[in-house]
Amino acid sequence: MxxxxxxxxxxxxxxxxxxxxxxxxxxxxxxxxxxxxxxxAGDTARAATSDEVKELRREASALKEVVADLTLENRLLKKKKA
Known part of the structure; x- marks a missing residue:
């Protein structure tokens, strides 16, 4: 080319x-x-590599765990107040 x-x-x-x-x-x-x-023109989109996808999946999983923990803690705190 x-x-x-x-x-x-x-x-x-x-x-x-x-x-x-x-x-x-x-x-x-x-x-x-x-x-x-x-x-x-500023278009920087590209396909992610398999390693990037794996890392993003691990990160998403860790974030989901944090959200689950915070949701449970929030529910427990609401029960204590009631």
């Missing part, structure tokens, strides 16, 4: 050397340039 952007070789030559069709190259090129435009 980057070699094609540099313009040192023709796209046809680059595709022959890499064993890809020119339509594949142009599809990748379009995706690459669109992603660059989105990034420059």
């Amino acid at each position: 980057l070699e094609g952007l540099r313009g040192e070789d023709s796209i046809a030559e680059l595709c022959r050397r890499e064993g890809i069709s020119s339509s594949m190259y142009h599809s990748w090129s379009k995706e690459f340039l669109e992603a660059g435009k989105r990034r420059l």
Whole structure:
């Protein structure tokens, strides 16, 4: 992709050397340039890695436990007041 952007070789030559069709190259090129435009416009969304997902699940589980503990404590305190 980057070699094609540099313009040192023709796209046809680059595709022959890499064993890809020119339509594949142009599809990748379009995706690459669109992603660059989105990034420059401030779009930083991306897919999370499996490690990030696992960490977020652990964090969510820990937060749920805290909410459960606080809810139980709140109920107990309300019963004491009544």
